[in-house]
Amino acid sequence: MTDARVEVRDLEKRYPVQKSVFRSAKDFIHAVDGINFKIDPGKSLGLVGESGCGKTTTGRMLVKLLEVTGGEVLLQDSGEIIDISHITDKDDLRRFRSDVQMIFQDPFESMNPRRTVYDTIAEPLTVQRIGTVPDREAKVAELLNLVGLTPAESFMFRFPHELSGGQRQRVAIARALIVDPTFVVADEPTSMLDVSIRISVMDLMLKLAERLNVSYLYITHDLAVARYMCDRIAVMYLGKIVELAPTEQLLTNPMHPYTKALLSAVPVPDPTYNRPPVEIKGGISKSINPEPRCRFYDRCPMAREDICGVNDHPPLEEKAPDHWVACYLVDKQPA
Amino acid sequence: MTTPLISDATGGLKTGDTLLEVENLIMRYKTKQGYVSAVEDVSFVLHKGEALGLVGESGCGKTSIALSLLRLQADNGKILGGEIRLGGENLVALSEDDMRKRRWQDISMVFQGAMNSWNPVYRIGDQIKEALDLHWPTKLNRAETRQRIGDLFALVGLPSDAQDRFPHEFSGGMRQRATIAMALSCNPQVIIADEPTTALDVIVQDQILKELKKIQADLDMSIIYISHDIAVIAEVTDRMGVMYAGKMVEFGATSDIFSAPRHPYAWLLLSSTPSIVGPRRQLAPLEGEPPNLLDPPSGCRFNPRCPFATDQCRVEEPPLQDIGDGHQVACWNYEEVPVGITAGGVV
Numbered sequence: 161m162t163d164a165r166v167e168v169r170d171l172e173k174r175y176p177v178q179k180s181v182f183r184s185a186k187d188f189i190h191a192v193d194g195i196n197f198k199i200d201p202g203k204s205l206g207l208v209g210e211s212g213c214g215k216t217t218t219g220r221m222l223v224k225l226l227e228v229t230g231g232e233v234l235l236q237d238s239g240e241i242i243d244i245s246h247i248t249d250k251d252d253l254r255r256f257r258s259d260v261q262m263i264f265q266d267p268f269e270s271m272n273p274r275r276t277v278y279d280t281i282a283e284p285l286t287v288q289r290i291g292t293v294p295d296r297e298a299k300v301a302e303l304l305n306l307v308g309l310t311p312a313e314s315f316m317f318r319f320p321h322e323l324s325g326g327q328r329q330r331v332a333i334a335r336a337l338i339v340d341p342t343f344v345v346a347d348e349p350t351s352m353l354d355v356s357i358r359i360s361v362m363d364l365m366l367k368l369a370e371r372l373n374v375s376y377l378y379i380t381h382d383l384a385v386a387r388y389m390c391d392r393i394a395v396m397y398l399g400k401i402v403e404l405a406p407t408e409q410l411l412t413n414p415m416h417p418y419t420k421a422l423l424s425a426v427p428v429p430d431p432t433y434n435r436p437p438v439e440i441k442g443g444i445s446k447s448i449n450p451e452p453r454c455r456f457y458d459r460c461p462m463a464r465e466d467i468c469g470v471n472d473h474p475p476l477e478e479k480a481p482d483h484w485v486a487c488y489l490v491d492k493q494p495a
Numbered sequence: 496m497t498t499p500l501i502s503d504a505t506g507g508l509k510t511g512d513t514l515l516e517v518e519n520l521i522m523r524y525k526t527k528q529g530y531v532s533a534v535e536d537v538s539f540v541l542h543k544g545e546a547l548g549l550v551g552e553s554g555c556g557k558t559s560i561a562l563s564l565l566r567l568q569a570d571n572g573k574i575l576g577g578e579i580r581l582g583g584e585n586l587v588a589l590s591e592d593d594m595r596k597r598r599w600q601d602i603s604m605v606f607q608g609a610m611n612s613w614n615p616v617y618r619i620g621d622q623i624k625e626a627l628d629l630h631w632p633t634k635l636n637r638a639e640t641r642q643r644i645g646d647l648f649a650l651v652g653l654p655s656d657a658q659d660r661f662p663h664e665f666s667g668g669m670r671q672r673a674t675i676a677m678a679l680s681c682n683p684q685v686i687i688a689d690e691p692t693t694a695l696d697v698i699v700q701d702q703i704l705k706e707l708k709k710i711q712a713d714l715d716m717s718i719i720y721i722s723h724d725i726a727v728i729a730e731v732t733d734r735m736g737v738m739y740a741g742k743m744v745e746f747g748a749t750s751d752i753f754s755a756p757r758h759p760y761a762w763l764l765l766s767s768t769p770s771i772v773g774p775r776r777q778l779a780p781l782e783g784e785p786p787n788l789l790d791p792p793s794g795c796r797f798n799p800r801c802p803f804a805t806d807q808c809r810v811e812e813p814p815l816q817d818i819g820d821g822h823q824v825a826c827w828n829y830e831e832v833p834v835g836i837t838a839g840g841v842v
Contacts, residue, residue: 210696210697210698211696324784326784354552354553354723354785355552355723355725355764355767355768356552356763356764356767356780356781357781357784358767359767359778359779359780359781360780360781360782362778363778363780381696381697383697383771384726384768384769384770384771385769387769387771387775388769388775388778408775411771421698422697422698423771425697425698425700425701426697426726426771427697427700427701427704427724427726427727427729427730428726428729428730428770428771428772429725429726429729429753429765429768429770430729430753430770430772430773431729431730431749431750431753432750432753432754433772435730438698438701438702440698
């Protein structure tokens with residue numbers, strides 16, 4: 161591991177499909193099927209793809225809400241490297257919990273309606289027994305100011321129902337940041353918010369990333385949002401990363417046929433703009449015991465039976481400088 | 496099956512003729528705290544063969560307008576003023592029985608999230624049959640019903656035999672296609688599509704929007720699109736209205752509004768929408784929160800959040816005025832709004 165803050169190696173999540181109580185499972189859903197990426201300190205990686213592609217599963221494994229079934233997640237903590245998928249040591253677990261935090265999609269469901277803003281934000285401190293009560297209050301007030309809920313005293317003892325969606329999501333951000341994490345997984349944090357409020361929450365997250373040097377894994381289905389938020393974007397399809405590149409590079413020069421289809425399907429807020437046709441076939445294929453061939457084979461407009469149909473899913477290769485693509489038919493571009 | 500797919504119920508209206516007129520519509524919900532003014536003095540015209548968009552954020556009244564058009568608003572919602580004229584007839588004045596006959600035959604709706612409201616234990620075809628049994632002018636026999644549903648399915652890009660399947664056998668996109676087929680089942684003159692693609696992935700969304708556009712062109716259908724997503728509105732509509740806090744604040748040709756929005760809210764809405772096309776720009780945040788409609792601010796409802804607000808805006812409500820070419824704006828200071836800002840944000 162170099163100086164990346166987070167590195168994911170061959171990460172895998174398989175769910176057994178139980179057909180009978182008396183027999184062990186023979187079939188597995190390959191939700192996440194061996195993915196690799198790195199996120200540098202203070203940088204953000206956008207994980208985009210359609211529903212069911214495994215992006216949320218990936219995020220949840222990174223915060224240990226789901227157990228991994230293969231591969232490893234390495235986290236750099238002040239020079240030391242912890243494999244967070246296989247933590248056995250109690251101290252490591254504690255460090256992990258203050259290093260890694262998550263922001264959830266739905267600000268209306270991710271908060272206990274019977275607890276005040278203070279209780280919600282201070283909970284990580286209480287659980288981890290950090291500081292005294294006055295310390296915690298001061299810290300909560302500081303964070304409320306940081307996320308723009310001012311004056312802090314007027315928000316501290318409110319209940320979630322007294323807050324708007326945008327304010328709740330700010331509370332969720334404050335809760336994630338109170339333990340000074342170095343890495344935050346944000347799963348569609350703005351998709352439930354109205355456009356006008358969305359921008360201020362996104363701007364807040366960008367500002368905090370810069371100021372606190374936090375790394376983000378930003379999970380979204382919205383490529384325009386990913387563009388605004390992320391330094392790099394990884395496109396997932398059926399449990400695999402099919403393309404990974406710096407944001408503008410990916411948008412202007414997509415190489416994988418799936419990325420091309422995805423980009424051409426995004427509506428553009430300009431009535432004079434004519435999108436290119438979306439070149440994709442059929443519906444999404446199954447992820448139960450996938451066939452040993454390219455995952456995108458059934459839907460790919462340029463698939464070749466003699467190459468894509470007989471070989472296993474192509475590896476993610478660097479086809480241009482820092483531009484990684486998993487496709488047999490994309491040629492390496494000269495540097 | 497003698498009834499053609501293309502209905503002639505519009506009394507020989509030609510493309511571009513006025514089909515539906517909404518005039519000074521007022522709809523409020525009665526609550527314990529008082530009246531919530533959900534739709535306040537809204538007027539617009541829908542032409543035959545036209546796609547009209549209503550855009551705005553949650554709570555701005557766009558769905559309330561749609562429900563009012565069908566007179567399907569919640570029990571505590573009341574149309575307190577204005578007229579809705581379809582082919583010259585005022586729907587607001589109709590008795591409930593007469594209104595029921597107009598629903599689905601004259602105006603139908605693709606409800607928000609309807610693709611998830613199929614009854615899981617009945618076949619899709621049987622559920623569409625229910626709409627035909629209730630609203631089709633004559634009684635159809637079994638074979639006619641199957642034929643009709645098969646035709647509708649062909650129209651929305653589903654195989655005819657899919658009507659024998661259950662909802663769980665359909666993907667999200669297929670369920671939404673079936674929902675659209677059901678809305679089309681009785682040859683309506685107007686379809687209201689409330690967030691028709693919101694829960695769908697972009698590739699499926701693209702397919703459904705293309706399908707709707709094709710149906711609109713083939714049947715010379717009038718569609719009202721309701722969406723919070725201005726990119727979708729930009730792609731599918733000819734004219735659009737921007738709503739804020741129950742008021743229509745800007746109305747006009749979609750291309751005019753996108754090239755030069757005149758209302759500060761519309762301008763900020765476009766400026767705060769990210770796009771994957773064009774240079775990456777800093778987006779303009781919109782400060783504050785939408786007003787409480789139990790007690791809307793005096794004067795212009797947008798004034799507390801408006802960067803161009805003056806004393807006049809805080810007292811006097813601006814009327815929706817025509818500023819040329821059918822472009823209407825409800826703002827005292829629309830000339831102050833910078834020109835040359837496109838979606839994607841402030842340069």
